Amino acid sequence: MSARKQGDGQPEDGGATAGKRLKIAKFSEDPEKKGLSRRLKDAEISLPIVYGTIAFYLGRKASDGLFVSTVIRSQSHKWTVYVRGATNEDLSAVIKRVVFQLHPSFNNPTRVMEAPPFELSECGWGEFEIAISLFFHPDVCDKQLDLYHHLKLYPEDESGPQSTKKPVVVESYDEIVFPDPSEAFYARVQNNPAVIVPRMPAGFNISAPVAPENTSERERGDTKDHPLSQWFMNFSEADELLKLAAARQQPFMEMIYEN
């Protein structure tokens, strides 16, 4: 079994642990290593996230007081692309770094964010697809996950002049699923508000290996009081569940079960 130290960038040995759901790993002295090789079978840890863009129209007189036609000005919009926790909690316990790949016309189109909040702001007038690559901590997953988001600057409703007050917001909700997570990962995030952990049977006890860091020393990683938080969309699971349940109970659907 190839052992990995926490924080080591070494890729996981594909043959050793990939695809094997080992309840008990080979005995090794280092508790860290043991935590990595033991995995929780038939369980998943999921991380609900929201990613997207918020774009503001800067208006016609925004640059240095000069009147420049926004059609030819290269900075008609200011936008921010980000990945946040669905409940605005700090994602950095799971996500180590986020790489935003912008249109090649941007300077240094590959932007790397090593710390939360994982976001990036830019100016421009073009709409394009942004590739967002999520990199996780070694005990979480050694593979990256790629998301794609189309930057929208111009509102659906084209009537009337653009407002500088109301931005164009496009957000997508999704959940990152980690099947068969390592015990170390589980131990680390079992009390993390950003993460959905499975309920373990009574008696199942893993203590967190490291004491939680002093939050006051770190910069805030959550987005609860983010300057843009007033524009964040609300994703309510309840609405959708209700709709689905109602649909399944439609009278004509009952035909399936009748004689």
Place this chain on the structure above:
Amino acid sequence: MDAKDILGLPKNQLPIPQEKKSRPPKEPQRKPDGISREVYALTGGLAPLMPSVDVSQLKRRPPSDEKVTWQWLPFTNSARKDDLQLFHWVRVVNGVPPTGDYAFAKYNKAWTKEETDQLFDLCERFDLRFIVIADRFPSSRTVEELKDRYYSVSRALLSARAPPADITGHPLVKEPYNISQEVERKRALSMVLSQTKQQERKDTEVLAEAKRITESRMAAKGPEESELPAVANIGPDNSQRAITGDAVTPSTAMPSSAIAASSTLMADNASTLASLRMLRVYLRTYALDQMVQAASASAGLRTIKRVEQTLQELGVNLKPKVPTKAVCAEHLELRKEILTLLNLQKQLQYKEAEGTSFQDSPYSETPGTPKRAPRGDQDRPFMPDPLGFGGDRFGKRDQKRKAPGRTSEAAQSPSQSKRPRKMKASDI
């Protein structure tokens, strides 16, 4: 004439005098010359634009001044290295046996010294550009043949001139020219080059499909213990229920195909789940997408469109806006239920169509017929049992049916068990 019949056009548009005119010119054309009428008819009955066989040669006989005998004579083959002498029958004309080499010797691909010298001369002149050499070569030899000859001769010379130990590193010796492999490789290459776009597309599709199948198979094989037995536990349970439900019925195609469908559905689910686990990280939306695809694998494009249409009518998003675990599960179940519903409706339509055709025939003898007559609670018109269920069972089910307000279609639904909420499409 027949074509006109089919098209419904009036026949006999030509007046009689025209018919007479067309007939005489046709007569001499119609009679075949030199071959019997039936044989001529085999060619389609029409004279070809250009005769492939010289008709005058067909009835030719050997000239009578020639005397032909057949003799058992010895012969040698110039293609052979030994002096083997064999015998065969020879056609002798006027006592003169045929001259010339054995007929099949020319097929022996032997290299004469002369040929080899020519080859080497050309190789020198054209700097081993075999394509040009092949073009200039007097007798027709393929590029591969020339290469083979050149390299084997060079190798022979090399090993003759140098001690064997020294030359084992030489490319001529280490990687000898393999003519058959080369021929095959070039053939395959030209085939790939000449593939049409459609073939290319089909190939990539098939390869992707095969890859997906092998991956899911490997994934399904890997996690042995809890997953597959757990899934398999559900599988046999479901099929058990379906089977006992059908025990009394004379089997129709439907239950057996449904059971087959149920096992494939469970297999699809299991393999999709397994392949997802292999990913180590994935998005919930991606997982839902895979499951939806697996569930709709057996459905045609039209059916899938109808499912989506139904979803829209129900006010449900085609892709959930808030894809949590619970929402995705519900969404998947809803889709499967709609699929089942549509399939049942379709089968119902077929059976009803069959039913009405039975009704029309005066000899409608269906298994359910004698037992249906006495039932008085039916005020629907007589319909022969389209689903082939036993009469007993049908009667039993009748009592369980709901109020007469239901339409006849719903009543004829072939679904078997009452509902537990957990029942999935795979049960049908």
